[in-house]
Amino acid sequence: xxxxxxxxxxxxxxxxxxxxxxxxxxxxxxxxxxxxxxxxxxxxxxxxxxxxxxxxxxxxxxxxxxxxxxxxxxxxxxxxxxxxxxxxxxxxxxxxxxxxxxxxxxxxxxxxxxxxxxxxxxxxxxxxxxxxxxxxxxxxxxxxxxxxxxxxxxxxxxxxxxxxxxxxxxxxxxxxxxxxxxxx
Amino acid sequence: xxxxxxxxxxxxxxxxxxxxxxxxxxxxxxxxxxxxxxxxxxxxxxxxxxxxxxxxxxxxxxxxxxxxxxxxxxxxxxxxxxxxxxxxxxxxxxxxxxxxxxxxxxxxxxxxxxxxxxxxxxxxxxxxxxxxxxxxxxxxxxxxxxxxxxxxxxxxxxxxxxxxxxxxxxxxxxxxxxxxxxxxxxxxxxxxxxxxxxxxxxxxxxxxxxxxxxxxxxxxxxxxxxxxxxxxxxxxxxxxxxxxxxxxxxxxxxxxxxxxxxxxxxxxxxxxxxxxxxxxxxxxxxxxxxxxxxxxxxxxxx
Numbered sequence: 001x002x003x004x005x006x007x008x009x010x011x012x013x014x015x016x017x018x019x020x021x022x023x024x025x026x027x028x029x030x031x032x033x034x035x036x037x038x039x040x041x042x043x044x045x046x047x048x049x050x051x052x053x054x055x056x057x058x059x060x061x062x063x064x065x066x067x068x069x070x071x072x073x074x075x076x077x078x079x080x081x082x083x084x085x086x087x088x089x090x091x092x093x094x095x096x097x098x099x100x101x102x103x104x105x106x107x108x109x110x111x112x113x114x115x116x117x118x119x120x121x122x123x124x125x126x127x128x129x130x131x132x133x134x135x136x137x138x139x140x141x142x143x144x145x146x147x148x149x150x151x152x153x154x155x156x157x158x159x160x161x162x163x164x165x166x167x168x169x170x171x172x173x174x175x176x177x178x179x180x181x182x183x184x
Numbered sequence: 185x186x187x188x189x190x191x192x193x194x195x196x197x198x199x200x201x202x203x204x205x206x207x208x209x210x211x212x213x214x215x216x217x218x219x220x221x222x223x224x225x226x227x228x229x230x231x232x233x234x235x236x237x238x239x240x241x242x243x244x245x246x247x248x249x250x251x252x253x254x255x256x257x258x259x260x261x262x263x264x265x266x267x268x269x270x271x272x273x274x275x276x277x278x279x280x281x282x283x284x285x286x287x288x289x290x291x292x293x294x295x296x297x298x299x300x301x302x303x304x305x306x307x308x309x310x311x312x313x314x315x316x317x318x319x320x321x322x323x324x325x326x327x328x329x330x331x332x333x334x335x336x337x338x339x340x341x342x343x344x345x346x347x348x349x350x351x352x353x354x355x356x357x358x359x360x361x362x363x364x365x366x367x368x369x370x371x372x373x374x375x376x377x378x379x380x381x382x383x384x385x386x387x388x389x390x391x392x393x394x395x396x397x398x399x400x401x402x403x404x405x406x407x408x409x410x411x412x413x414x415x416x417x418x419x420x421x422x423x424x425x426x427x428x429x430x431x432x433x434x435x436x437x438x439x440x441x442x443x444x445x446x447x448x449x450x451x452x453x454x455x456x457x458x459x460x461x462x463x464x465x466x467x468x469x470x471x472x473x474x475x476x477x478x479x480x481x482x483x484x485x486x
Contacts, residue, residue, distance in 0.1 A: 014263045021256050030245035043247060047255050048364050054263050065236055072239030077401060078368070085367040122241035140203045141238045147205045162200065169199035173234040 002067035009057035017054050024068060025050070027118070028075045035079035035142050036086065045082060049074045068118075080144035125175040133168035136161055186217040193217075194224055202231035208377035208399045215454045372398050372405040372448065379455055383463070383482030391443075393480050395461050404434055406447040406461075411439045411480065414465055421466040422447055423474055427459040436470040458484050 002023065008016035025046055032045035052074055053060075060070055126134055139150045147165070151158045186194070194217040200206040201214050218224040247255070372378070377399040385391035393408040406422055414420050422434040434449040460483045465476040 014260050017263050018256060018260055021259060025252060025255070026244070026246045027240065027242075029247050030242040031239045033245045034242040042245070043251065043255065044360055044364060046247065047259065050259050051262065054259070065233060069233065069236035069239075073236055076239055078364070081368050081371045082364070084371065118237075118240040119242065119244065122237050126238075126241055137203075137238070140205045141235065144204070146207070147200065148207075150205070165203060165205065166196065166199040169203060169231055169234055172238075173230060176234060176237060 003062055006053070006057050006060050006067045006070075009054060010060070017050065020053065020067065020071075021050050024071050027068070028071055030119075031072055031075045032079045035076065035144075036083050038086075041082055041086070042079075045075060045078050048078055052078075076141070083144065121179050122176065125172055125179055128175050129168050129171055133164045133171070136164040137168040137172070140165060186220045190217050191221050191224060194221075195227065198224065198228050198231055202228060202235045204400055211377075211399060212454045212456055215452065216456060219454075369405065369446070372396055372401075372403050375400060379484075381461055381482040381484060383461060383480045385480045387479070391480060393463065393482070395482060397455060397458075399455060402450050402452045404447075404449045404451060406434075406437075406445070406449075408439055408443065408445045408447075408463070408480070410443040411445065411463075412443055413441070414438050417468055418465050419468045419470065420445070420479070421464050421470050421474065421476075422449070423462045423464065424451060424453060424458065425460040425462060426453070426457050428457075429459065431473055433470060433472070436466065436468075455484065460484075 002020065005016045005020045005023075009020065028049050029042055029046045032042035032049075033039060036042050036045065049071060053071060060067065065073070126137075129137070135154070136150055139145045139153060140147075145153065147158060147161050150156075150165075151161045154161070194214045197206060197210065197214050198218075201211055201218075206214065218228055246252075373380075373396045375398050379397045379399065381395040381397070383393040383395060388410070390410040392410065393406055396405040396407075397403075398405075404424070411420070419436045419438055421436045424432040424434050426432070432451060432453070434451060435447055437445045437447045439445040460481055462474070462478045462482075463480040464474045464478055466474070
């Protein structure tokens with residue numbers, strides 16, 4: 001479904017942009033907010049991601065992943081750019097989990113349901129990883145830290161960080177496959 | 185061609201590559217090995233899919249309904265090329281207050297004191313009443329006209345305020361976009377894994393370009409200078425030429441009046457595999473392979 005929407009966008013159908021936005025805006029916002037930790041900044045990321053999607057719709061192809069993965073990859077890239085830019089502009093603030101607490105529970109019910117199912121599946125798979133492996137994975141993905149930076153942040157040897165990250169990602173992949181096939 | 189041992193080593197490092205945590209030099213080496221092995225390519229694609237799925241593991245964060253709607257309208261307005269953005273936030277319509285305008289009181293009628301012209305006797309009242317009513321009607325009409333005039337004034341102020349707000353909103357949105365683009369450009373040109381290639385023209389000395397390649401994100405950013413706008417019906421096309429002479433189109437573009445253009449493209453190519461970067465002039469829409477002369481070219485320093 002998303003694939004045909006993006007193809008319509010590539011053909012210049014503006015209503016398709018609206019449809020993609022309706023389906024994915026909240027999920028993109030959730031990821032951006034998780035990374036930049038500022039609702040205003042996150043919304044700017046959301047708008048820029050959908051604008052980029054509109055402009056680059058003709059470049060998307062199914063071989064490069066689903067439109068959702070494409071959007072989330074753009075959101076992650078733009079959010080990390082923005083996070084690094086923010087870090088340059090101000091002293092880095094420690095992660096504040098409270099930003100996730102007060103979000104309005106409104107939106108498109110179907111899109112929300114799909115997003116919730118996706119989130120549940122990935123969160124469940126993440127939950128099966130040992131805490132120390134999950135931590136390394138999250139620092140790499142959500143904060144864009146390099147292996148060396150993660151080692152410094154966690155006061156761990158570099159080799160340990162590498163081992164944990166590699167184990168974590170492969171385990172997560174296997175676990176997601178199992179959940180998708182209904183084996184778990 | 186890579187050896188089985190190199191492929192095994194690369195296989196171990198694929199999660200790092202998929203996560204983007206690998207140092208640039210290692211990433212280049214691993215990418216080169218992956219290209220020679222379908223098994224490694226499949227494993228990398230699978231791991232990249234898993235990394236993409238991580239983006240879903242975030243607490244739900246729906247955008248506020250009004251802001252979401254306004255953002256949607258803005259995007260669609262931009263997409264339609266109308267050039268006029270939708271308002272960012274729904275504005276509360278100013279309440280149109282029609283202040284009660286006191287009707288001019290009839291001379292002496294409100295004074296409460298007897299008057300020579302309006303005697304208080306019944307017969308006299310019968311004779312002057314139509315005139316008083318006429319006067320009151322005229323006064324009411326006058327008050328109505330004044331009210332209309334005031335209402336129009338208020339409406340005009342409201343419309344002016346709305347226009348000003350809309351203009352400010354559009355400006356803020358445009359500035360925000362520009363800032364985001366600037367941030368993105370700064371990162372693409374100054375990140376830790378960015379390589380810079382100088383490009384020059386053999387025909388026109390002042391004409392040139394710089395290419396910035398962010399190896400961590402595979403983002404290519406080209407900035408030209410002193411390149412005149414392409415003739416009507418023609419466009420410029422950017423090419424990445426591999427060491428094996430494969431020519432990969434990185435998009436078409438044109439320059440502004442100052443001969444400047446900023447072009448961005450994303451393409452995974454190990455820096456070691458890059459043979460040259462070239463700009464040619466092609467028919468509008470671009471060509472599958474270069475057909476025009478090379479106007480500007482750059483090669484990596486070896």
